[in-house]
Amino acid sequence: MSTSGSSPQRPISKKGPFRVLLLENIHVSAQEMLSAEGLSVERLSAALKPEELAERLQGVHLLGIRSKTTIPPSVLAKAKDLLAIGAFCIGTNQVDLPAANQHGVPVFNAPFSNTRSVAEMVLAEVVVLTRQLFDRSREVHTGQWRKVATGSHEVRGKTLGIIGYGHIGSQLGVLAESLGMRVLYYDVMTRLPLGNSRPVATLAELLGQSDFVTLHVPATPSTHMMMGAEQLAQMKPGACLINASRGTVVDISALAQALRSKHLSGAAVDVYPEEPEGNSDGFVTELQGLSNVVLTPHIGGSTEEAQASIGKEVATSLLKFFKSGATTGAVNFPNVENPLIPGTHRILNVHRNTPGVLRDINRIVSDLNANIHAQVLSTDSNIGYLVMDLDQDVSQQVCEAIASLSTDIKTRIVS
Template identity: 50%
Template sequence: MRALLLENLHPKATEILEGAGIDVENHGGAMDEDELIEALKGVELLGLRSKTQLTERVIEASPSLISVGAFSIGTNQIDLAAAARKGIAAFNAPFSNTRSVVEMAVSEMISLTRRLPDHNRMLHQGIWNKSADGAHEIRSRTLGIVGYGNIGSQLSVIAEALGMNVIFYDSAEKLALSNATRMPTLESLLAEADIVTLHVDGRPGNQGFFGPDQINAMKPGALFLNLSRGFNVDIDALCAALESGHIGGAAIDVFPEEPKKKGDPFVTPLQNMPNVILTPHIGGSTEEAQRDIGIFVATRLRDYVQNGSTSLSVNLPNLSLEQVSGSYRIAHLHSNIPGVLAAVNHELAQHDVNIEAQLLSTRGDLGYVVTDIAAGTDSGALEALASMPGTVRLRVLS
């Protein structure tokens, strides 16, 4: 079995996969569609970060691919529906870099509130300007968190520990931690927050949701952070608000268009603006986070290959069945229609195959049944299962 790992993944990912007997090829940068189609010939496992797009076209052209790992929180770079239709299990790392993003957000809030970017720039120019003008503590200031998921909620707790008042808005019902206050609307949050920070996901519906209306609704002089997705924010509207002084400063880690690889040129209208911190999508890029992500996602890929576990898959039914010692395992992914489990067991019975253990899970249009059998697989039974109406993918694991 072969794996292709893109975008400088942590060496731990290679170590885990090679430890499972998988041949691993590493590639430093991202790939476009044509490059990826060529590279995936004969490859079963793909690992990527945020720059490479696993599109429906690539999926259709890669029949050997059985699983993809997004070594990141987001999965919008993967066409999850197309992958599911082809029986390709997708995994991500929803928690592994949470702390790193939170710490960076805190450091940027403090830097902007103390006007450190301005002082740093002036001192590099040889200008000594020791002054308290415009510099504040973050204690007692109101932090408005837009998106109260893993990152937003952990940031909430740490911000309170620093003495901040925390308010948040999320389109889903979320439990407020500690003394944080849930706001009924985004507009009500923007009217109160001294600092607004975005932590929303990359679903298509969020594209451009923070535009001129939202920026103009912020308090005069408020600070703005985006460590979520670049396409969530109207950059031109943000620039205009910074130039007018309506927004007092900003920290931006993600951009609508980003280079494919390290060293490529990058241009944004936010460059050279005072009290603006620009970083190259490094919110989760600490050695600790990348190591944890490498271990977490590579382990999910390995377990799917070895025992068919789809635990924490983002697009297939989730199940994990402890394998009976000495048994063989059949993993059958199928359309979620009535009678499939009965049909599977009927075919196995017809070929005198004894079932040791079995587990079924469904998700949307798909069903997934894992069956442990006592003896070696019967070719006739496998052919019957593969040709059953609704079969998406059949795998045999010993």
């Protein structure tokens, strides 16, 4: 790797002295995979504040985080050695993705590995809410015996409304149907329904027909507070709301009011607009103390199976990028994946996407009489990502010349 005007590293061996920093108690499966490839891995149990993280990233090539670590542009500007970031979770909003792109740092996540865990928890909460199990359990714990059927129902025949029919939402729909539920979904993208799930045209239509509404959307400007007082009022009287997606998509104050007024009969919330940084910190929300409200500490994907799978999924993406430059699955980077060619060195170059860059690079190759075996260039509006395989005897000279171009962001060699 190099930045503009500096010399790139020597050809990278998978057994080279390269460093990885894993934060937030990422599953040991990731550490085992990365260590097995000869990387030096440091694994910490907590998140780091941006100022401390910027210092710890000096000399670090791969970074692994979960949802509590934020990576603003100021951290990326100081992380000169950083090659890639792995978000060991679904969401990537904790990383400034445009800034990472412009610093030549692809960001990988785990869009598949915890879908089952989240779907199972949401389905369990549907049963818990309709049977008011948490209230009955709390009463027995305090010595009360309230054997009542009023307000307690079966889920069979009820309607589950899913907002966001992606990996989690679609799997949840299949599970809900197995309990005899009717499944509706609303998504801003056209999605193929699984089983007997049925799409609806508007959010209001879904809200008005559903006995349970569950959110599975990313944190974006369009989803910010998408469930406010107006939308909650559109829900069926006596319905329940479940949010295991992002804390910013539900207006907590409006939800608390809808529960106090008995317009909604219950809610289950796993994510919040503001969450503690660690397990030892206190937590306060307006939803505390309300009847038939299930509150959990952002544990939707926190099963041992999911965390082990996430560790392997993201570690695999980081290793593929480290060893071959593959960016398939990166959320902020042109996606390129080419097999390595035996007997060659591979140059990986990230540059500003301005006219004439490929011309300048090809001139360098021509002047050094280098033989290119394969070359792929993929671009977005800000950067170009070049993957070039060429003869080993000239690879270092070509790499250094490319790194000296004024348009260079990062350049390195893999072998």
